């Protein structure tokens with residue numbers, strides 16, 4: 001169980017994380033979503049005791065991370081795939097970690113195999129690893145102590161589509177066996193396939209969170225009319241706000257009946273009227289976080 005309560009972090013006048021609260025429960029994968037600079041890494045670093053919060057608190061199984069005895073046996077952490085000593089081989093990295101954690105070194109080969117790093121790869125120095133191989137090694141490191149909780153920052157970076165598919169399976173299996181997973185990404189599609197819950201962050205604040213299925217169900221209606229301009233006028237007249245989709249439709253934050261009535265009152269011919277589903281969630285994500293990436297780039 002991970003509990004984050006009113007966590008904030010300021011760097012000078014700038015809030016990097018602003019009053020963030022959420023929980024991650026056993027048996028679930030929580031997708032932590034947001035554009036670049038949204039505050040995902042800072043939040044995860046605070047959970048892992050690497051960055052002191054300005055205010056608020058975070059606990060892992062009810063205890064602040066820094067007070068966990070032998071934390072690697074409780075929480076597997078992958079925050080930076082390039083953090084491993086570049087001059088050591090993959091096997092050396094894991095063997096040292098096993099000795100530090102008091103884990104049987106026979107688990108090293110098991111962990112390497114579990115993340116798909118073969119014998120030849122295990123003998124190579126980390127500096128010769130691709131980003132995808134570093135992510136796999138980082139995951140092996142995180143899993144080595146057989147923890148019940150995984151905290152992973154953008155673990156899919158550098159993995160090819162087959163690698164991403166493999167990792168989803170591993171995380172799903174971990175959670176299905178009762179584990180707790182917190183997984184960050186700036187790509188909705190990447191976590192949508194594996195997450196049970198979503199926490200969406202923009203500009204340091206949580207802008208949406210909840211059960212993935214509920215967020216999907218409540219993410220509006222797609223409507224498309226023969227006369228798109230007249231539809232826009234009809235929606236505005238009915239007090240409904242919409243966001244254009246890439247294929248000429250509009251996602252409206254209202255149910256199908258409300259949207260259909262607004263169109264019927266204006267005598268419009270509709271070509272499409274359906275629950276927005278994941279395209280609605282994508283629109284919600286884009287709308288809620290709009291401008292944050294641009295602001296970050298301008299900083």
Ligand SMILES: Nc1ncnc2c1ncn2[C@@H]1O[C@H](COP(=O)(O)OP(=O)(O)OP(=O)(O)O)[C@@H](O)[C@H]1O
Nearest residue numbers: 011016034035036037038039040041042043186296
């Ligand atoms: N040590 C620091 N000093 C000053 N500002 C920082 C520091 N660390 C992070 N920030 C700022 O805090 C904000 C949140 O950054 P953070 O790295 O947590 O975002 P993120 O969502 O993980 O983004 P990314 O996907 O780009 O890593 C950004 O504006 C960033 O510039």
